[in-house]
Amino acid sequence: MAYRPSPTVGEPIRISSQAQQMTLEDFVSSKLEECVRAMNGGSSQSLYPTLMRAVERPLIELALKETNGNQSQAAQLLGMNRNTLRKKIEAFNISVKRKRVVSQQTKRPSKP
Numbered sequence: 001m002a003y004r005p006s007p008t009v010g011e012p013i014r015i016s017s018q019a020q021q022m023t024l025e026d027f028v029s030s031k032l033e034e035c036v037r038a039m040n041g042g043s044s045q046s047l048y049p050t051l052m053r054a055v056e057r058p059l060i061e062l063a064l065k066e067t068n069g070n071q072s073q074a075a076q077l078l079g080m081n082r083n084t085l086r087k088k089i090e091a092f093n094i095s096v097k098r099k100r101v102v103s104q105q106t107k108r109p110s111k112p
Contacts, residue, residue, distance in 0.1 A: 032051070035051065056088065056092070057092045057094065059078070060074070060078070060085070060088055060089065060092065060094060061094060063077045063078050064089075064094070064096060068098065068099040069096050069097055069098035069099055070098065071085055071086060071089070071096065
């Protein structure tokens with residue numbers, strides 16, 4: 001998978017689910033509402049840092065996966081500086097494995 005540019009600022013990102021379509025913002029809002037309700041019922045943790053940690057780690061992992069572990073491209077995809085991404089990778093203890101893409105032209109013939 002290669003890095004693909006994001007949609008333009010005003011362009012809605014559609015999430016398809018069973019019988020309805022909604023924007024990404026609407027989908028996230030509905031899921032956050034469920035989470036806030038559940039956390040308000042007894043969690044003593046601060047809501048904002050808890051949610052940011054819960055969202056940021058998988059977002060970074062997905063960006064790294066989408067860019068085959070290329071941290072510069074992942075940082076660009078996320079809209080952050082590469083050094084900031086590296087600090088977050090370290091803070092979240094995310095394993096970065098760079099996948100090598102071998103083209104047909106560079107493959108060596110197998111020995112008989």
